[in-house]
Amino acid sequence: QSLIDEAIQSVYLTRERLSVAEAYRYYKSRVIQINRGIVEGKIKPIAERSFYNRINELPPYEVAIARFGKRYADREYRSVGQQVAATKPMEFVEIDHTPVPVILIDDELDIPLGRPYLTMLYDRFSKCIVGCSINFREPSFDSVRKALLNSLLDKSWLKAKYPSIENEWPCHGKIDCLVVDNGAEFWSQSLEDSLRPLVSDIQYSQAAKPWRKSGIEKLFDQMNKGLVNALPGKTFTNPTQLQDYNPKKDAVVRVSVFLELLHKWIVDYYHMAPDSREREIPYHKWHQSKWTPSYYDGAEKEQLRVELGLLRHRTIGVAGIGLHNLRYQSAELIEYRKYCTPNNGKKLFVKTKTDPSDISYIHVYLESEKKYIKVPAVDNSGYTNGLSLFEHQRIQKVRRLNTKVLADDEALADTFLYMKKRIQEETDRFRRVKSSKPNLPKTGNTSKLAKFNDVGSEGPSSINETPVRHKSEVVFDATEHLDDDDFEDIEGY
Known part of the structure; x- marks a missing residue:
């Protein structure tokens, strides 16, 4: 426990704002260092996830004071249930995943593919959607990576890909604070390393404080009501709501059409419509700020893809x-x-x-x-x-399964046990021979005779066997006394 506290206090709770991964690395290094001087009862380090849990159990206000200062902490926790207000675009950006409740159709085969996953980034200041990614794989680092690339880079390509879209999607640039939940993909070392040069800070939302990331949750609800609910093939969380409705049979929307509709809903509808209180329009709110986004072009754009x-x-x-x-x-x-x-x-x-x-x-x-x-x-x-990488991993998995199917586990077990038995029999036999013949020849001498007599798979199995030789050849008696110098001339034969 003292080493855990030491790592948290000296690494994590500092103004340098080092990551949790860095604190855990320090903790493991200290455990290894101390274990060098322990013969018995060495310290067993806790798992990385357990270390993260210890961090999450710390009083948030005290953590904020240690890492950001009292002024920031007072602003951050000035009242229960109230999130910190953003003062400019991209200051606080929330990210989350959701399964889209609609079954989509393959563009070429016209078969149902199931429900896709949507990863979306939401700007707290303007309430704009700054980026998104759609695919059928479960949320992972790759999902976050694709959505971040979509958020950080400009979207000048949009109208060429979807000519039906009329307005611009101006949202992009460097993120000050990325607000995430506690999903495994957000604790990834790859993500932390990738975001270091791109994002100033990462804020993890606690389960007991849903208001920290309430904007993105409301956004998903708006999307479902404003777009998804009108699509054939919509699914329901409650099976009793289905009645005679079969989403798989009623699904008609192709993947490409859904992608077009999603982007059009974001750019031409959601961004241009007043918020629920009719105070702001996201698109115009974005442009009200004097903040200028950081652009990634040319070499910087390629470097960004590498970093992610x-x-x-x-x-x-x-x-x-x-x-x-x-x-x-x-x-x-x-x-x-x-x-x-x-x-x-x-x-x-x-x-x-x-x-x-x-x-x-x-x-x-x-x-x-x-x-x-x-x-x-x-x-x-x-x-x-x-x-x-996903395809490669699946191919590797199939190969391993095929290999496992071909392997005869029972035959392998019988072979292994037979070999163990034969080794033990040889050990027992040699012990008996050694006890009855205390003056056995030296190994060096017998090894030379084994070379000379070509003992092996094509020759005899003993140096005591008389090989078939020409009359001119000399046969040695293995029972005679041998000196190490007797075979100097055949070394390496």
Whole structure:
């Protein structure tokens, strides 16, 4: 407990505002350091999730004072049930996921695909939707990554893709504080590392304080009422509401059409309609601020995509970098290993970033040069071309299942037990022989005779067996006394 408190006090509760992951890393390092001096009863470190729970149990007001100062803490907790008001766009941006309650149809096959997941980002100041992402995979780091890219980059492409949209979608730029819930995808080390240069702070909403992220929750409700409820194929949370209605049979909306309708609802309807109290219109509220967004263009845009990759730390070996059960190698990586490997015998660790939508390459951060390099997969077959990490993981899983089906577990168990039995029998037999023959020849001598007599799979199994030889050959008696020098001339035969 003292080490946990030490990590929290000296790392997390400081004005440097280091992350929870950094505090946990410090805690584990201290445990390892102290365990070096303990012979028995070594300290077992708690799991990372347990450490996060300890952080969440801290009094929020005291945490705010330690990390941000009393003035900020007083403003943050000035009254129960009231969130901090934003003073400009992108100051507080809420993010969350929701399953969209409608079954969509495949564009080409005309078959129902099920309900998609929607990840959306909501600006507290203007009440604008600043970004979103739709797919059929469960919420994950990749869902957050795609939605963030949509939020941070400009949306000048929108009208070309959806000509029916009439208005602009001006919302983008650097986020000051990202407000998230306690989903596993938001505790990801990859997300924390990616957001460090892009977001000033991350605020985790506590379960007992839903008002911290109430804007995004209301937004989902508005979307369902304003768009989804009118679509054929809508699903219901309560089965009794279905009656004679079958969402799968009544579903008619294709994926591409839903995406168009969603974007049109966001840009031409929601952004242009007054809020529930008829005080503000999101689009005009956004433009009332003098704040200018940070633009990402050219090299910065590509750098942003790299930073938002999946984080892993790996060593560089002779064969390159092993990652995702693949191997990555390049000439530049080989040169870096030549000149940057530590002289103390330690391995050369590097930070890697993977684009989950394409694993045919990774980006490796070269610490000495302060830059990322692109390293391709060693793949002569073209297997990884355009392959996503999700697809690769599913392919790997199917291969493992197929291998497991082909394996005969009972036969393998019988073979293993037979081998164990034979080894034990040999051990027992040799102990009996050794006790009856205390003066056995030296191993060095007998090894040389084994070489000479070609003991093995194609020859005899004992140096005492008389091999078939030509008349001119000399046969040694293995029972005679042998000196180490007798076979110097056949060493390495």
